[in-house]
Amino acid sequence: MNTNLHQLCLSALLAIGFALPGEASDFAPAVAEFKAAYPDMDRKMQGRVWYPSHAEGPEDLLRGSAVWRDVSGHLDAGIAPGLFPVVLISHGMYGNTMNQAWLAKRLAAEGVIVIQPNHPGTTSFDRDPDHARQLWLRATDLSIALDEALTDPRFADHIDPTRVAAAGHSLGGYTVMAAAGARHDVAHYAAGCAKSPTRTDCEVIDMWKVGADPADHDALQSDRSDPRIRTVIPMDLGGAQTFAPESLAEIDMPVLVLGAGRGDMLDQDVESRALAAALPADLVTHIEVVDAGHFDYMGICTDEGYAVLKREAPGDEIVCIKAHDERMAQHDHIFELIMDHLRATDVIPQG
Template identity: 30%
Template sequence: MLLLGALTANILLAFPLGAAEQISFSYGGLMTSVEIESLTKFAETGEVNKDLQFYFNFIAQDQQKELREVLTKEVELDPVMISRFFNTKMGEEILARLGEVINIPYKNNGKYAIRAALVQAAMEPGGLSSIKVLQKLPTSIQINGEKALALAKQVDMFILATETAVQELATLTAEEAAEAPAVNYAELPDLRQPGPYGVEKVVWHLVDPSRDRHFYVDVFIPKGEPQGKISVLAFSHGLSSRPEDYAVGLQHLASYGYLVVAPQHVGSDNIYLQEMLEGYHGDIFDVNDYINRPKDISFTLDELQRRNQSEFAGRLDLENVGMAGHSFGGYTALAIAGAEIDFDNLQKDCDSDLANLDVALLMQCRALELPRQTISLRDERVKAVFAANPVNRSLFGSKGLAKINIPVVFGSGSYDPAAPPALEQAASFTWLTVPDKYWLLIEGQAHVNFTKLDPGISKAIDSTAHLVLPNQDTIYDYVMGTTVAFFEVYIRQDPQGADKYRPYLSSAYAEYLSGQNEFKLYLVSGKSAPKIRQKIDEFLARYGGFSQD
């Protein structure tokens, strides 16, 4: 409690004692205001004072009801966690951008006032709510109408861009499926079911002395596989997660005869996040993990090379490795595949308004802290990559992604707020120059597996956004069915097997998997990339708003 008091005191030092009395709205030379007391009375009782009635003359009754719900909706969040997050570089950037719209007197950026109000409101019984935040503002605020309207238009544009991307993938999936030879998938092996081999999981604890890097690796070893080479897959977990969070999918791949390795990335895992919340780090992740993550993968493959003879009788095929990764791990997979950071492109995007909507861009902008030199992290042993919800667009740009010369799958989710497909994967897919490329999108997938979230975070998300999401088993079915097919075609080094599994890597198979599900799977190949590029150009020509070059 003493620590919390000290943190709150530091936040409030820059402000006069007391509380905000009103919110002003400016647009051009016009200025109007509303008393916070009036908003409080409306939120608590539904009564509308005169100053508030002026605004209500312009909105419908159902919108008034919705406003009251927004004002009173409570979310229980740890005030210390809020304070520490908004003191990180990403958190401060979010506040600074919000503070351009919400000003304090004399048109100063309102970021510190917002942070103070958020922390204090979270300390209230019942948790944080919009009306509590307004009540805790240490000074009156002014809403910049021009910037607020511009942000609202950006949000509308983002929603429209996402809807357009999903609809285009639905159309192209149907077109590719109609052109494909007829296949009765009901008579073929079901790749959603576990493969024929048992799986043993072991944990290795590795030390890379060249980086003083200590990390563990979850290793999934197939048991009872036939004689011959054992194919190898590597996996990179997402930001603030861990290899164990992906165990179901990794075990599934191992059951098809793959040895799967999933290293911990110590500068960007859940332990690092927890340490940040406890005050041991100043940011959510170590920026050097842009370099260290791919090196963790390469070091793990080196370790397999060292153990190959003694533990696997020399049977590991380490010249044809497959790789998958999720989110930050998607970046890792693309970097291992040869993509290089384009600092000029990244700087351009970081200086734009894109970060108002794309949380992933705020994360990518931290890479500007790295030395601005060519960074190649390609591992030639890796011959195909599956990048799920990858953070990538601004980091690599068209130049960086053009460096990839191996097969690639992009995976997306239509509800993904952290790496939205319209901003993070659409243009990137068209920039890939390799002919063997695929883009799959799962309707309703929201970046993370909600069953793996901390219960408190899940409750907070559910209380603020009542999303109807697909069953996690449905998402697993979509991902497992396609990843097995992809690696069987491009990693197994069995021409007959590749021909056997290629029909699964198609739009027709996506339609089969979707069946009667409410949430569909869409999958297109590289031959649809020109039409996607055309749709992007048409959207920009008509609406503008998002640079995709």
Template identity: 25%
Template sequence: MTKMLTAAAAAVLMTTPLMAENRIDLQRPDAPELAAPGDHVIGVRTLTFTDPGRPDVVNATAEGEVPTYDREITVEVWYPAAEGTEPGGTYDGVFLRDGTTQVSLTGQAARDAAPAEGTFPLILISHGYPGNRFLMSHLGENLATKGYVVVSADHPDSTYDDMNAFTSTLVNRPLDQAFLVESMATLDDEIGAITDADQTGVIGYSMGGYGALIFGGGGLSQEAVTRDAPDAFVPPQDLLDRNATGSEELTALVDPRVKAIVAIGPWGRNRAFFDADSLKGLEKPLLLVAGSVDDVSQYDAIRQIFEETTATDRMLLTFAGANHNAAAPMPAPAESWAMSEALGWAPFEHYADAVWDTTRMNNVLQHFATAFMDTHLKGDADKAAYFDLIENAEDGVWSMDDAGQPKPDNTYWKGFGNRTAKGLTFEKRTAE
């Protein structure tokens, strides 16, 4: 039966790739309120930044001088565009999870459009291992329409077509994030002119979340940097020590311009890379997002992060029954439905969830990310009401008057239509 279904799917896909739009800007009719695009038409540009003299983790050996290299990071930058810009465009040559298949995506951003007047807070998006700068393009576009400059990175050694030693990601991820914030802050062009990096937010998925926790001050545990473990987790010559709690490098890494962090399925606590002592170093407001059956970063471990980041106000949004792909990845491109010879499986499963509709999860993330960033980067106090929620959405009572206004006994989640918050829970803790 499975072979029959696979063959049927392949037959259909043979006729669809040239027609597939692979839209990243989908909005379901039941999307929560703040998921809707904002008032800005948006542009997008591809830039490359080079960090000279970065330690070469991949080619470092147990002895001798650690080699260095110029680390080039390609980014996609979304931004509010000038009035009169015609919306819409494509992203071509986007690699799928197999690292060989290239597809086109369709969205709202106009390639190389002139920027709008004014200045806008900065948001950095950081993908997982592996990933690429387009994996969360749905969120990048959405936030840009609401008045943000959004930069999304291709992290070297960590992309679909450039996977290398995992130790490189362990060392370099928070360094990349810090470097990109500084690069955008000092960008000397018309995009730099509209970027307010003094108000910066970081959104990281999986290993991007790992990096964001470190970049925010939650350094690595002593076990992480002293363990006698498989080589996959131990870079040579103590190169990981710079990310450890108490190190001078970590102290210098933490950036006061970063005002908020969203960590989606963050990796690391499941392998004791963080512990209660190290996580209490994070003092940035934190929104955690996770699937309740995440078996990659481990949901119980993500809950530990929620409990142990005691020095900051933090929140945890949970998708009941979702796995590691909760909320972050864009909808699976049509071409990903076919079996990949390179992988031996269909890349579809890298993007999708077995229980939740991806567009639905994307819309929920867009809603909460908007409220969170508006609160902390724009000082929009009214958005805090979107976090004043009953913990289990299914316990909420929908009670509206004839004018559609909530009655005193209404406890349903703000911004969600009746019955549309099912399967979600939301928890809060305040700094101790």
């Protein structure tokens, strides 16, 4: 396993009539857990939904950690009256819903319902190899999670199903692109990995035995798009080279490709730059966030986080580089880029 993949695996393990969204102060960010199951197979998920509320008083602590700053929200508070847009968020390799909780919480405060499933087989809480092998189901996880929310009495009457977006970090970026219609191409991908076998994405696919059994090829290469999704936002994605070039050229929705200007984990030429170049020019916006690293799309580290990781998981401290004031500033910038895109694509209504 190469150094980049080793660091990626370790760090991940640590790891709305139409009520218009108002000012951030109008809503208190609330959070609740959910469970969902596939109707036709043994694949169960759990995750979190962040949503706008009018809760008062102190927030509840969701996570305390020696490495990561505390995350809090109004646990199980009643949802605010109204109909709200939805953003589905997909975590990265061996990640979980806490990785982008900072983003989900900010969106909820702006009047957005955010659905975050933990993907079976590729989450911190479930690394079952058979689930990991079925990589094609990651995009379907988002659809199943949305289906569940649309029948959940806590949220069903508050979701606007015509205003749905999806955002994903790292492997989550791969996931949202598949949900937009990008299709895996076994032969194309194998040819690329034959030339660069130590490339991080090639090692991950090989480790999980994705496509190793020809019996999986039809499912792996199938269309996993969800027509309810109107725009996607891959954030420093991994896995761009898995996709058939023609399927990327056929994407018919706006895509905001957010890269990492610091390029500390993934090769931008292989990933975000290559993805942006393959998408329809009139539908893609590619922004390489200046001085942002791969892990700036994750949470804020504690003051001691870097030292804790350097001592207990040497090499993994990369997740906490520039992870205090600098990362908070990056979060502000990334959030505004995402909000601008959601407004421009009318996921968040204008005016």
